Amino acid sequence: MISPGLILFPSFLCYVAFAVETCPSPEELPFATVIPFKKSYQLGEEIVYFCKPGYESRGGLRQLTCPLTGVWPVNTLKCTPKVCPFAGILENGAVRYTSFEYPNSISFSCNPGYYLNGTHTATCTEEGKWSEEIPVCALVTCPPPPVPSFARLSVYKPTSGNHSLYKDVAFFECIPHYVMLGNSAITCTEYGNWTESPECKEVKCPFPSRPNHGYVNYPSKLTLYYKDRATFGCHNTYVLEGPEEVECTRHGNWSAQPSCKASCQLPVKRATVLYDGERVKLQEKFRNGMMHGDVVSFFCKNKEKKCSYIEPAQCIDGTVSIPKCFKEHNYLAFWKSDASDLKSC
Numbered sequence: 001m002i003s004p005g006l007i008l009f010p011s012f013l014c015y016v017a018f019a020v021e022t023c024p025s026p027e028e029l030p031f032a033t034v035i036p037f038k039k040s041y042q043l044g045e046e047i048v049y050f051c052k053p054g055y056e057s058r059g060g061l062r063q064l065t066c067p068l069t070g071v072w073p074v075n076t077l078k079c080t081p082k083v084c085p086f087a088g089i090l091e092n093g094a095v096r097y098t099s100f101e102y103p104n105s106i107s108f109s110c111n112p113g114y115y116l117n118g119t120h121t122a123t124c125t126e127e128g129k130w131s132e133e134i135p136v137c138a139l140v141t142c143p144p145p146p147v148p149s150f151a152r153l154s155v156y157k158p159t160s161g162n163h164s165l166y167k168d169v170a171f172f173e174c175i176p177h178y179v180m181l182g183n184s185a186i187t188c189t190e191y192g193n194w195t196e197s198p199e200c201k202e203v204k205c206p207f208p209s210r211p212n213h214g215y216v217n218y219p220s221k222l223t224l225y226y227k228d229r230a231t232f233g234c235h236n237t238y239v240l241e242g243p244e245e246v247e248c249t250r251h252g253n254w255s256a257q258p259s260c261k262a263s264c265q266l267p268v269k270r271a272t273v274l275y276d277g278e279r280v281k282l283q284e285k286f287r288n289g290m291m292h293g294d295v296v297s298f299f300c301k302n303k304e305k306k307c308s309y310i311e312p313a314q315c316i317d318g319t320v321s322i323p324k325c326f327k328e329h330n331y332l333a334f335w336k337s338d339a340s341d342l343k344s345c
């Protein structure tokens with residue numbers, strides 16, 4: 001017959017041994033895992049520390065045994081991130097990074113005029129290698145420029161084989177009769193394309209109208225186009241106001257509309273006047289009348305002060321207004337002096 005105490009006793013011993021002679025969960029180390037990981041270990045049980053993927057050991061003990069004391073020895077294992085190969089320099093570009101260690105990423109960019117041939121970012125992998133091939137900065141080139149309709153290249157020189165380099169410039173011109181809308185210059189952009197090309201538009205002008213008392217000459221064609229010219233003239237005593245030659249403009253109208261202006265017949269028989277700063281006899285100098293635009297200055301008398309002053313008069317399209325102060329000298333009244341003979345006021 002076994003006493004109940006004998007049953008209880010071993011289980012008590014067992015309990016004591018269990019309580020004292022086991023090891024607790026081991027210390028956790030940065031970037032490391034423990035195998036096997038448990039709440040408690042028996043005496044003599046082994047554990048192994050492994051660095052997590054992407055980390056590697058830099059010395060220290062990896063393998064531990066649960067000792068009699070039930071206290072794990074101090075673990076000196078150090079796991080540090082793997083370091084990817086140096087990638088801090090990109091010719092004609094820049095690399096942005098904080099470190100080359102797992103699991104960081106770095107990014108790449110190129111200087112203006114270069115483009116990234118390859119990846120924009122790379123990540124340091126668990127294997128300590130870059131996830132992508134390190135890119136290069138390649139020169140930006142533009143293909144030969146597209147020539148718009150009715151245009152031709154006036155200045156263009158490829159600088160890289162058949163291609164152009166970033167910032168290269170080419171110029172267009174329109175074929176005759178066509179007007180350019182937009183910029184004549186295009187530039188090779190950082191994207192390897194050209195800035196927007198201009199357009200060429202056909203421009204016609206109506207036939208110029210003949211001025212009254214004059215004539216107009218223009219090329220004898222069915223249609224007049226941009227940059228065609230016309231010349232104007234006036235008959236006998238008429239004077240052209242405006243340019244003699246006009247041009248069909250980019251707006252499809254003429255640069256000017258000259259007209260013929262009449263000359264002026266003078267209602268004064270005799271007078272000494274100032275013309276172009278010189279004293280002239282009106283009846284001689286302007287025997288055939290004043291031309292449109294001509295200006296003369298008449299002498300007027302200031303009776304109180306016995307002196308003279310001048311007032312101008314201009315011929316405008318057949319009309320000239322003689323100054324009111326002007327009195328035509330009566331040559332029969334020879335004792336009276338003419339205003340033009342008096343000293344000026």
Ligand SMILES: *[C@@H]1O[C@H](CO)[C@@H](O)[C@H](O)[C@H]1NC(C)=O
Binds near residue numbers: 139
């Ligand atoms: C761009 O990269 C690819 C692959 O590395 C290469 O074959 C090609 O020649 C490169 N192009 C230039 C313009 O560098």
Ligand SMILES: *[C@@H]1O[C@H](CO)[C@@H](O)[C@H](O)[C@H]1NC(C)=O
Binds near residue numbers: 161162
């Ligand atoms: C330029 O283009 C011509 C004709 O398309 C071609 O024969 C020549 O090989 C090209 N040259 C270069 C450097 O690409």
Ligand SMILES: *[C@@H]1O[C@H](CO)[C@@H](O)[C@H](O)[C@H]1NC(C)=O
Binds near residue numbers: 191193195196
């Ligand atoms: C040139 O390429 C860039 C980038 O792809 C685009 O945004 C731009 O509109 C293009 N320019 C022209 C004139 O096509």
Ligand SMILES: *[C@@H]1O[C@H](CO)[C@@H](O)[C@H](O)[C@H]1NC(C)=O
Binds near residue numbers: 251253254255256257
């Ligand atoms: C020609 O047309 C343009 C645009 O409509 C206008 O600005 C200009 O004044 C015109 N020129 C003449 C001489 O009429």
